[in-house]
Amino acid sequence: MSEVHQNQAFANTAKPQDARSIDVAVIGGGIVGKAVALGLAQLGLQTLEIAPGLDQAISTPTGSEWGQRIYAFSPGTITLLKRLQVWDAVDHARLQVVKDMRIYGDRGEPTDQLHLSAFEAGVSELAWIGESDLIEHTLDTAARFQNKLERLSSSIKAISVDPNGVHLELENGKPIIAKLVIAADGANSFIRSSIGIEIEEESYEQTAVVVNWQCAQSHLQTAYQWFLPGGDIIAMLPLPNQQVSMVWSTSNAHAEHLLKLSQSEWTKQFGEIADGAILQQLGGLTLHSQPASFPLRKMRSERFIGPASDPKVVLLGDAAHVIHPLAGQGLNLGLRDVAALLNVLGKRESFRSINDLTLLRRYERERQGDTSALLWVTDKLKKLFSGASNVERFARNFGLGLVNKSHFLKQRLIQQALGDNNLE
Numbered sequence: 122m123s124e125v126h127q128n129q130a131f132a133n134t135a136k137p138q139d140a141r142s143i144d145v146a147v148i149g150g151g152i153v154g155k156a157v158a159l160g161l162a163q164l165g166l167q168t169l170e171i172a173p174g175l176d177q178a179i180s181t182p183t184g185s186e187w188g189q190r191i192y193a194f195s196p197g198t199i200t201l202l203k204r205l206q207v208w209d210a211v212d213h214a215r216l217q218v219v220k221d222m223r224i225y226g227d228r229g230e231p232t233d234q235l236h237l238s239a240f241e242a243g244v245s246e247l248a249w250i251g252e253s254d255l256i257e258h259t260l261d262t263a264a265r266f267q268n269k270l271e272r273l274s275s276s277i278k279a280i281s282v283d284p285n286g287v288h289l290e291l292e293n294g295k296p297i298i299a300k301l302v303i304a305a306d307g308a309n310s311f312i313r314s315s316i317g318i319e320i321e322e323e324s325y326e327q328t329a330v331v332v333n334w335q336c337a338q339s340h341l342q343t344a345y346q347w348f349l350p351g352g353d354i355i356a357m358l359p360l361p362n363q364q365v366s367m368v369w370s371t372s373n374a375h376a377e378h379l380l381k382l383s384q385s386e387w388t389k390q391f392g393e394i395a396d397g398a399i400l401q402q403l404g405g406l407t408l409h410s411q412p413a414s415f416p417l418r419k420m421r422s423e424r425f426i427g428p429a430s431d432p433k434v435v436l437l438g439d440a441a442h443v444i445h446p447l448a449g450q451g452l453n454l455g456l457r458d459v460a461a462l463l464n465v466l467g468k469r470e471s472f473r474s475i476n477d478l479t480l481l482r483r484y485e486r487e488r489q490g491d492t493s494a495l496l497w498v499t500d501k502l503k504k505l506f507s508g509a510s511n512v513e514r515f516a517r518n519f520g521l522g523l524v525n526k527s528h529f530l531k532q533r534l535i536q537q538a539l540g541d542n543n544l545e
Contacts (some may be wrong), residue, residue: 128190140298142165142298143163145299146169146170146287147168147171149303149440150170151307151507152456153305153439154438155170155261156202158270159263159464160262160463161208162267163267164463168270171272172252173276175272180254187333187409187410188253188410190252190253191251191253191331191333191358192452193219193249194256195248195357195450197460198457202256205260206294206374207256210262218248221237221239221247221341222235223236223237223346225346225347227348227349235343248344248449261264268425274294277290277291278292281431282434284535287433291368300475302436302473303437303462304440307438308420308439313427320496321420321421322418322419324418325419327372327373328376328377328417330366330369330412331367331369331372332366332411332416333364334364334367334406334407334409335364337405338365340365343359345399347394349426350393352372354369354370355369364409380410383414389408391406408508419443419496421441425488426481432476435481437455437459437519438454440454441492447503458488461494465483465487468473
């Protein structure tokens with residue numbers, strides 16, 4: 122039984138005398154949590170963001186090396202950051218525009234590839250690549266100038282919901298009563314589990330190895346991805362100063378092996394995989410960061426609002442869904458949650474409270490459809506390219522070439538990747 126049901130002494134009484142009342146409590150200190158907290162405060166809502174370590178400032182990234190947490194930011198995400206009035210404050214010298222994407226099959230045939238071009242699509246760029254710390258630092262700076270937003274470095278001990286609102290008991294600080302709680306506390310969300318929302322989860326039995334490289338040749342503002350025999354996927358994301366960030370999705374055992382490789386051993390690896398295509402495309406690669414890794418899984422919450430009896434909690438980001446990184450859309454999907462919630466609350470009717478069930482269901486319906494579609498596509502692609510049969514191999518490589526010949530299909534793929542935050 123979750124704490125939302127157990128904590129009856131807290132839930133069934135009037136407001137504790139020492140409790141503080143606010144409009145919204147945002148639980149989570151990552152990009153999604155910081156973005157939604159800033160956006161809610163800009164809507165005029167008294168907002169409190171709660172997460173461990175929020176009192177520790179994230180420094181402005183500097184120097185020639187880029188951080189290990191690298192993300193692709195879709196144009197839809199850029200629209201949201203502009204709406205939050207932070208995009209122009211980001212140090213654009215540490216961002217890399219992506220003009221092209223090239224995806225290669227695992228047979229080595231010249232026709233087994235897909236090329237997506239910003240020029241062909243009639244857009245200025247397909248994405249931007251940047252560091253997590255760069256965006257978080259900018260959001261932190263903006264938060265300091267928002268008088269409706271307060272931050273508290275703490276963990277949540279217990280949560281309960283009653284008609285008066287959501288009661289939060291903190292590890293340090295006074296109890297909180299919020300009209301609405303936003304759970305942006307990650308894939309292992311304490312808030313989600315505490316209010317009884319179940320998840321559908323599947324481990325891919327894979328690990329992503331992440332490392333940055335200095336390239337001997339220009340990456341040409343291009344993001345590359347190679348599907349390899351056996352199910353491995355290697356993505357090379359362009360960075361400024363002729364660098365790339367590699368994401369290699371592979372078996373857990375092979376990931377452990379990769380994390381221990383020396384420079385010369387890495388060079389040998391790149392010479393052997395994809396018939397040396399990576400070195401042909403980017404030239405010699407020099408290690409420019411320490412390799413890191415994270416496990417890969419698929420996860421989706423059964424509900425995006427809860428608890429079922431009286432919803433006053435909204436799930437965003439990894440607390441609601443986790444997808445395979447092959448499409449590079451994990452963070453963008455979470456920020457689409459943010460955009461949708463801000464849109465729903467910002468356009469609410471004057472007679473509705475921010476925790477009105479009609480509003481929360483509007484958010485849930487919109488986000489469940491988008492999330493389910495992207496989860497399904499990435500999961501099927503991952504499994505298709507992991508299949509070992511000749512039929513599967515022919516189908517996936519033929520499919521890449523077929524889509525590459527269709528202007529209409531490529532346009533649809535690009536439109537989906539660009540994202541639409543509908544925040545105007």
